[in-house]
Amino acid sequence: MNKAKKGDWVRVYNIVLKPEERAPQVPDDTKKVPLEMWVKGFLLNEEAKIGDEVEIETYIGRKIKGKLVEINPYYSHDYGKCIPELLFIGRQLRGILEGGEDNE
Amino acid sequence: MNRDMSYQGVMSRRNEIMKKAVGIDYERFESKGIAFDYERMMRETGYSLQEIQKIQNETGVGNTPIYELKNLTALARKLAPKGKGARIFIKDEACNPSGSFKARRAATSIYHAKKLGYKGVIAATSGNYGAAVASQAAMKGLKCIIVQECYDSRGIGQPEIIEKARKCEAYGAEVLQLTVGPELFYTFLKLLEETGYFNASLYTPFGIAGVETLGYELAMQFRELVGRDPDVVVATNAGGGNLTGTARGLIKAGAYDVKIVGASVNLKGLHMASDTQFNRKSFTTGHTGFGIPFATWPDRSDVPRSAARPLRYMDRYVTVNQGEVFYITEALAQLEGLERGPAGNTSLAAAFALAQELDEDQIIVAQETEYTGAGKHIQPQLTFAKQNGVDIIIGNPDDEVPGKNIILPSHPSLIKARDLDLDKIKKSYIKNCIETTKINYVTKEDIDFLVEDTKSNEEFVKQILNELGVKY
Numbered sequence: 001m002n003k004a005k006k007g008d009w010v011r012v013y014n015i016v017l018k019p020e021e022r023a024p025q026v027p028d029d030t031k032k033v034p035l036e037m038w039v040k041g042f043l044l045n046e047e048a049k050i051g052d053e054v055e056i057e058t059y060i061g062r063k064i065k066g067k068l069v070e071i072n073p074y075y076s077h078d079y080g081k082c083i084p085e086l087l088f089i090g091r092q093l094r095g096i097l098e099g100g101e102d103n104e
Numbered sequence: 105m106n107r108d109m110s111y112q113g114v115m116s117r118r119n120e121i122m123k124k125a126v127g128i129d130y131e132r133f134e135s136k137g138i139a140f141d142y143e144r145m146m147r148e149t150g151y152s153l154q155e156i157q158k159i160q161n162e163t164g165v166g167n168t169p170i171y172e173l174k175n176l177t178a179l180a181r182k183l184a185p186k187g188k189g190a191r192i193f194i195k196d197e198a199c200n201p202s203g204s205f206k207a208r209r210a211a212t213s214i215y216h217a218k219k220l221g222y223k224g225v226i227a228a229t230s231g232n233y234g235a236a237v238a239s240q241a242a243m244k245g246l247k248c249i250i251v252q253e254c255y256d257s258r259g260i261g262q263p264e265i266i267e268k269a270r271k272c273e274a275y276g277a278e279v280l281q282l283t284v285g286p287e288l289f290y291t292f293l294k295l296l297e298e299t300g301y302f303n304a305s306l307y308t309p310f311g312i313a314g315v316e317t318l319g320y321e322l323a324m325q326f327r328e329l330v331g332r333d334p335d336v337v338v339a340t341n342a343g344g345g346n347l348t349g350t351a352r353g354l355i356k357a358g359a360y361d362v363k364i365v366g367a368s369v370n371l372k373g374l375h376m377a378s379d380t381q382f383n384r385k386s387f388t389t390g391h392t393g394f395g396i397p398f399a400t401w402p403d404r405s406d407v408p409r410s411a412a413r414p415l416r417y418m419d420r421y422v423t424v425n426q427g428e429v430f431y432i433t434e435a436l437a438q439l440e441g442l443e444r445g446p447a448g449n450t451s452l453a454a455a456f457a458l459a460q461e462l463d464e465d466q467i468i469v470a471q472e473t474e475y476t477g478a479g480k481h482i483q484p485q486l487t488f489a490k491q492n493g494v495d496i497i498i499g500n501p502d503d504e505v506p507g508k509n510i511i512l513p514s515h516p517s518l519i520k521a522r523d524l525d526l527d528k529i530k531k532s533y534i535k536n537c538i539e540t541t542k543i544n545y546v547t548k549e550d551i552d553f554l555v556e557d558t559k560s561n562e563e564f565v566k567q568i569l570n571e572l573g574v575k576y
Contacts (some may be wrong), residue, residue, distance in 0.1 A: 016282065016287070017111060017287055017290075019327065020112065021111055022111070022285065022287060023111055023285070023286055023287050023290070025286065025377075025380075026285055026286065026287070026377055027377055029373055029378055029379045029380045029381075030284055030285050030377055030378055030379040032153045032379075033257035033283070034257075034283075035227075035282060035283055035285050035287050036255070036257070036259075036282065036283040037280060037281065037282050037283075037291070038254075038255075038280075038281040039147065039279070039280050039281065040273070040278075040279070041278075058278040059273070059276055059277070059278050060224065060247040060248065060249065060276070060277070060278045061247070062249075062278060062299070073534055075266065075267075075268055075270045077203075077263040077266045077270070077479035078263075078478050078479070078484060079478050079481055079483050079484055079486030080263070080481070080483035080485070080486065080488070081483070081487045081490075082483075083482070083483050083486045083487065083490075083496065084331030085486070085496045085497075085498055085512055086430075086434055086482065086483070086486070086512070088498070089136075089431060089434040089435060089438060089512070090434065090435075090438030090439075092515070092516075093179060093435055093438060093439055093516065094438070094439070096179060096182055096516070097175060097178055097179060097182070097439070098383055100507075100573055
């Protein structure tokens with residue numbers, strides 16, 4: 001879906017501070033990049049496509065302008081991949097408690 | 105509106121904005137020098153412990169259970185010299201409505217905001233506090249904005265922070281996500297000015313007094329359970345509020361002899377405001393990146409005078425490594441049947457090591473847990489670490505280099521609580537007081553304040569003033 005219509009739940013993007021506007025105490029690597037912002041809300045424009053400058057109303061009712069970057073944004077975080085390095089821990093600890101290491 | 109909205113412009117209005125947004129006139133408690141009347145501020149702008157208990161009760165906050173971790177205790181005893189290995193307990197703060205002890209802080213802040221007639225609240229946080237504020241705001245019918253430091257310049261964010269955003273949005277909050285940088289505070293100020301909402305700062309007297317019930321409950325629960333106060337309470341230390349509130353609550357319960365230990369994850373060498381280092385740490389809270397700067401300068405927070413002053417109460421300050429906390433998190437699930445989030449287990453990793461120094465009949469408590477779930481669990485956090493080039497190694501945690509590797513101890517006997525030099529931290533705090541106030545003469549009142557604020561004595565403070573060449 002590349003087009004959003006009024007009322008759709010979308011995510012917008014903004015630059016809050018350009019690199020040259022950043023705080024003086026910021027480390028050099030951070031100073032090279034802008035301060036960016038993302039926020040979600042309901043689209044107020046009649047219609048818009050990804051990349052358009054739009055206005056949204058956030059869930060609590062604030063109006064914010066920004067570049068449309070996502071329509072129906074969703075969470076994609078999960079429980080991660082298998083971490084084989086963790087698998088020994090429970091067996092090791094049960095082994096110690098059962099007295100396995102007393103014979104060492 | 106012709107207000108200057110540039111970084112410098114907004115920052116120059118900081119005090120004016122804050123006064124409106126917190127409703128406290130901090131000047132009432134200030135002296136001309138270093139000293140300020142901390143206890144009077146806590147008394148006059150906060151609530152009594154009984155009032156807070158009532159406020160928290162209304163929204164189901166507090167009265168969390170205590171578990172004796174019998175298997176972890178047995179394990180500690182296997183590793184400790186004969187006769188050593190204290191009983192390890194944990195206070196299950198994950199049972200609060202928002203999944204962490206932070207609900208206690210949020211409950212009082214939101215109650216106060218509502219009472220004062222604010223329409224909404226704002227908090228700047230990547231973590232559990234945001235979820236707590238959003239949850240309490242939902243219960244009280246207030247609007248809520250959470251401002252989050254979430255992504256690096258590649259747009260990549262830690263699963264733990266993304267999960268916190270999800271939780272806040274689940275409670276109907278607006279979540280404003282930013283890239284790395286201290287200018288989060290600038291955005292925060294702009295929002296306060298624009299909305300007129302309440303600053304649900306972590307560092308107001310309401311926020312800290314909200315945690316006092318934790319310490320108070322803890323003492324009461326132990327008296328009921330084992331007939332006495334615990335010997336040692338370990339608190340994860342970041343901004344200092346957890347430790348401060350808990351210690352104050354214990355004192356209010358008359359539990360004067362409990363030793364208070366602060367524990368932080370060691371993130372030495374990683375700059376907290378660095379875009380490139382932001383995603384090279386696997387802990388977003390409870391680490392030395394907050395613990396040290398906030399201990400050595402508590403008033404760096406978002407209110408003129410922080411009510412979180414951990415040096416006042418801390419008897420000992422230890423660090424643990426990231427790999428050790430992940431290991432103990434797995435151990436807590438495997439041996440005790442409690443799956444909890446890693447950050448909250450920082451104090452448990454320390455308690456497990458410290459238990460081995462104490463006698464068998466002594467009691468040590470890790471005073472918090474936090475919720476876990478997708479993103480906020482050891483697996484996604486370690487997956488993320490690997491994806492960002494951090495090595496996961498099974499070995500000796502002493503070899504861990506923050507940002508480079510995470511070392512899961514190959515054996516639980518390798519888990520250690522490493523002491524930080526508390527005198528050095530206190531000295532650094534006193535130095536900061538002198539540098540910030542730019543005074544060249546320290547009064548008797550200032551010295552008394554510094555003695556209290558560092559839990560030291562006059563001789564110690566005077567010795568440091570001598571070293572700094574400051575007259576008194």
